[in-house]
Amino acid sequence: MANSGHGALPPELITVGDWLRHAATTFARAELHYGHGTMAAWDEAVALVLGWLRIPEDRAEALLGAHLTAAECAALAECVRKRVEERVPVPYLTGQAHFGGLLFEVDSRVLIPRSPMAELLQDGLQPWLGQRLPQRILDLGTGSGCIGILAAMVFPEAEVLLADVSLDALDVASRNIRLHGLEDRVETRQSDLFSGCITERFDLILCNPPYVDTADLASMPMEFQHEPRSALAGGGSDGLELVQRLLRSAAVHLADGGLLVLEVGNSAPALLERWPALEWIWPELEAGGFGVGLIEQAALARAVNEDGPKG
Known part of the structure; x- marks a missing residue:
């Protein structure tokens, strides 16, 4: 199957848009503190997903349906985990601000x-x-x-x-x-x-x-x-x-x-x-x-x- 390389990751998390939605929902439920460039869960998700993938925001709409590789999915999953469980700020995860x-x-x-x-x-x-x-x-x-x-x-x-x-x-x-x-x-x-x-x-x-x-x-x-x-x-x-x-x-x-x-x-x-x-x-x-x-x-x-x- 196409998603077999994603390991334990949900098979539904395939595209850029999938990861934006997943990250935003996860952040909202985690009651994170914002203040390192964003003020809400959705903006935090955009900063993380697009920032890590190095996708300019003005190009994001055209790439929402783009499929990610297994390695990209695994890396994003780890970033989301660190943001929620360890409270690591997004700029330290993406390396940019x-x-x-x-x-x-x-x-x-x-x-x-x-x-x-x-x-x-x-x-x-x-x-x-x-x-x-x-x-x-x-x-x-x-x-x-x-x-x-x-x-x-x-x-x-x-x-x-x-x-x-x-x-x-x-x-x-x-x-x-x-x-x-x-x-x-x-x-x-x-x-x-x-x-x-x-x-x-x-x-x-x-x-x-x-x-x-x-x-x-x-x-x-x-x-x-x-x-x-x-x-x-x-x-x-x-x-x-x-x-x-x-x-x-x-x-x-x-x-x-x-x-x-x-x-x-x-x-x-x-x-x-x-x-x-x-x-x-x-x-x-x-x-x-x-x-x-x-x-x-x-x-x-x-x-x-x-x-x-x-x-």
């Missing part, structure tokens, strides 16, 4: 791209940059490189440095630089905050650092436990230990008129309490998400030099 309209390679060495900073970058950081076009950009704590690479696409004249303390993360970022053909003006460098660029200054610093506090980290769904803990936990009970180190030294690495864009998520109230003198701008995000603050070099330098943090 979308961010800001771009596709990135990802694995469990880096966070799955999801920063609301994408919306701000796609809008060219307007109106805050005005007529200024950044010539040098730093993506600090780059992980997969998604934020810095998106910035390189938005500002095609800029040179971009992707910095991270993790060599594993930089390996993933380097692959994404090559994926997008940006080797001529985007580079990677190992750096613990600014240790790898001590004398350099940038027109724009983008940073999505670890900032999750102790309570939030303990209560996060199992899906997030698959991500690198070092990329989530910011240190200290409020999650701001690393952020505070960053703020104390960022101003000297910003050019005159430069801009720092910092994501702190749920830790934003704690940041405001600890650094009341900082003149943050907190943009409203149409696509959702929160906790992304912007501050100019002069305001940051003034607050750090004259006031500093409380406590």
Whole structure:
């Protein structure tokens, strides 16, 4: 029989459409947590099945009736099992994730791209940059490189440095630089905050650092436990230990008129309490998400030099 090679798999699971339906139904019954690029069972199924098969979404309709090989069926069955039983996020199963309209390679060495900073970058950081076009950009704590690479696409004249303390993360970022053909003006460098660029200054610093506090980290769904803990936990009970180190030294690495864009998520109230003198701008995000603050070099330098943090 044609399906004998599928082993214990249900013989009805033959086509792309079969696997989309099966995955969506299985995910819905499993009451999974969504938040790594999708918000519902059907979207999760589409991301998994089409992503693993490398079928572009705009070609999916024409291929819904396409038969899969026994090996493809077995691999998809294992992916569905891992998603349900082990709660492995889909991007780690497919090896790819979308961010800001771009596709990135990802694995469990880096966070799955999801920063609301994408919306701000796609809008060219307007109106805050005005007529200024950044010539040098730093993506600090780059992980997969998604934020810095998106910035390189938005500002095609800029040179971009992707910095991270993790060599594993930089390996993933380097692959994404090559994926997008940006080797001529985007580079990677190992750096613990600014240790790898001590004398350099940038027109724009983008940073999505670890900032999750102790309570939030303990209560996060199992899906997030698959991500690198070092990329989530910011240190200290409020999650701001690393952020505070960053703020104390960022101003000297910003050019005159430069801009720092910092994501702190749920830790934003704690940041405001600890650094009341900082003149943050907190943009409203149409696509959702929160906790992304912007501050100019002069305001940051003034607050750090004259006031500093409380406590």
